[in-house]
Amino acid sequence: MTIKSPNVRVAVAGLGAIGSKVVKALDEGIDGLVLTAVSVQNVEKHRAWLSGLTASPKILPIEALAEAADIVVECAPSTLVRSIVAPVVARGKCAVVLSVGALLENDDLIGLAKENGGQIMVPTGALIGLDAVTAAAVGTIHSVQMVTRKPVGGLAGAPYIVENEIDIERITEPLKIFDGSAREAAKGFPANLNVAVALSLAGIGADRTRVQIWADPTVTRNMHRIEVESDSARFSMSIENIPSENPRTGLITALSVIACLRKLRASLRVGT
Incomplete structure (x- = not known):
């Protein structure tokens, strides 16, 4: 997928071990992408950290992310995947999904994406090859x-x-x-x-x-x-x-998401 429009808006759902690193990378700058919004269950816990970013994103409920962004990155508990992804792909937008296991119980989301011209992207994550x-x-x-x-x-x-x-x-x-x-x-x-x-x-x-x-x-x-x-x-x-x-999550998982986002506007893309 190559996104050609300028200033592609990105939102991140969840600010745990993965989401916080993705937000930081977006704030520091990824070519052609701009962080517009985040969603987090405990707003007060993260408010000070978010205010320290170069451009503080809006803090929105998950159901509002689909309107605020062109790409929504899911870094949340698996129980929230449907409520995050469905509104995104129903609007023909892109959802980057980390809680991939939830797709097995919500496989109709793939059909919803196809029907509306949306896309679900699964980064390589903690695997290789x-x-x-x-x-x-x-x-x-x-x-x-x-x-x-x-x-x-x-x-x-x-x-x-x-x-x-x-x-x-x-x-x-x-x-x-x-x-x-x-x-x-x-x-x-x-x-x-x-x-x-x-x-x-x-x-x-x-x-x-x-x-x-x-x-x-x-x-x-x-x-x-x-x-x-x-x-x-x-x-x-x-x-x-x-x-x-978070001992359940490898450090490379967040880096994989960042690499995935960088590929969207890269002049050279390596890999299938």
Whole structure:
């Protein structure tokens, strides 16, 4: 997608570990883009920080972002994805979605975007090599498997952990706690496994993409290894992400969103 009109307006929903970095980058300047609005649940918590920006954006409720911007970047809890994205794509605008797992339960948003000339963009995020997976999917992909290893603290509170009464604080050695589809992983670990859904959307879908999750007290980084078998190539990829201040999120995720935004007006774009 290349946006040619000048001064493309960007809004950001959520000012957590990702959203705050995206806002800061926009405030410092991304060619052709201007930060116009943000939405945040606790306004007072962030008001002083926002007032310190070069050009303070409007603070709006999420339902107002679609009118205030041409592109809305979703950096919010997955439960808010529909209320953020639907008004945007219904107006033929662009939504950048980080909580990709929520798209599996709101897949009609894709149809809504198509119907109205809107677009949903999913940045590479904390993974590596989605371009290769997307290219292989033009042909035939036979299998995709992802193995994720996370520090124990990064998995705390996940619905799957709670429902299965897994006492992760007592884990003293690497333990495989989940083995299933990307769709099942997204339900059980909504704050952790957006990467698995992004991988599945790039490739063979959420039901055929296989995911293992390991709780590993011996690691300090979020680690993902992907193996793909296709008719055009066999390849494997691995990445070790340094966690942000939110242990569920890697530092590179915010950088991926910033890179995605920079590509919109770039004279040279590298990658599929």
